[in-house]
Amino acid sequence: MVQSRSLIDESGKRTDGRVIDELREVKINVGIVKNADGSALIEFGKNRIIAAVYGPREVHPKHMALSDRGVVRCRYHMSPFSTDTRKSPAPSRRETEISKVIREALEPALILEDYPRAAIDIFIEILQADGGSRCAGISAASVALADAGINMRDMVSACAAGKVDDKIAVDINDTEDKEGGADMPVAYMPNLKKITLLQLDGELNPNEFNTCLEEAVRGCLKVYEIQRSSLMEKYFGDEKGMKEE
């Protein structure tokens, strides 16, 4: 990719004023879709994403049901007004692919054997996009799944890292994604310490790859703390911590 301008200035600030290892501001609201069994709204910098989870529920069409475990169906969709130029509301090749990778990133965390012949539906609606929407979508969907009371081995947190002006930076935004050197979204189960999604668009040498992965995982851990506090806030309010009898 040809770089037309410098994305990091002399003082080490990026296009949106962050330093190289800084995440955008992340906020998560749990339970905002009352009709859904579980839901979350994530604000990841300028990204605004709603994730809603329904289920376990009956599988239609019935032939999709599996007799030994539940099925997960995921829909990642960008609203027509989520980008600068209108996006057609019909599912694009990109959205179909992202739906698939998000499903595969979340499946390892779900204990699907507990829900034979049932389906878990995950809807991720991008209201406003600014790069890194698949990572933000995964993080929101994971919170929504926990809110829906689906049995999970661990939460899934996601964050991207990449190469900007030959430096490894965490949480790539839209400009850095388009004009930068590489973009690597990672989804991670923080307690089990396992990676469930790893994609890479661009070129990295082995050293850069390792640094990039470490940075992305560090970003995931920061996102996990926010996921955790948002769930704790919704379910336990001020009564945090532990009590013994």
Place this chain on the structure above:
Amino acid sequence: MQEVKRKYVIPGDIVAEGNMRPLVNVFKNGNSIVATRIGITESNQDGAKVIPLSGIYFPRANDIVIGKILDHSSLSWSVDINSCFAAHLPAQDIFGRDFSPAHDDMGRQLSTGDVIVARIAIFDRTRDPILTIQDKDLGKIPTGELIKISPTRVPRLIGKRGSMIQTIEKASSTRITIGQNGIIVVSGKDKEGTTLAINAIHMVEVEAHTSNLTQRIKQLLNVPESEIESDAQTNDSNDTTINQDGINSNNNDKEMGMINSNGSK
């Protein structure tokens, strides 16, 4: 009293470490017991478990549920029990073994839209739940106000040995039938009593995990001061968390299944 350790967890959190038995809503990962749901942990020498605070109803054999008749085939009714599986009530359960689709009119017994209290007779991973209404206090519910709460709040609504629900019934002069699937029927003589009971039930649903809930419910229901004070001592231990009866052995399940105004099952 047995020592019980409690803490708030989300999926992936460690509930306990060491050689412990995983009970419900947890799994074993190496030497630690890990939570699979959002909830309150409970660990003692029997093992470790999580009492969940969210989730929809998943059927279990012997649960008492309230369902709505959706349709019937020539051999059974299909019933919506607020879960991911439609339950079936075999016609033989009502007409007896000599049931014949040619001679017996199923529509006369139960028609679409009727609400029934039933017990889940058979359920396993391979088939849909089969219901039965051949037990005391089971069958069609003629009148009442139907409300839905989260199934995870049902044990708290019932309280230890039915204490919470009896308080509500007594104060509002209503009869409350609770299904473990989170569906509740409130039937009362007057509108005021029914509204009061419904408000109290919604309050339990919202504040299920908070302390001193029984006392606040009594204040809402205008139970005399003297009764609140005398009960405060005995109810304190109940109030610290969601009642754990919901995920214990079958005996407890039956006890909390359905309780009528006279306190009997």
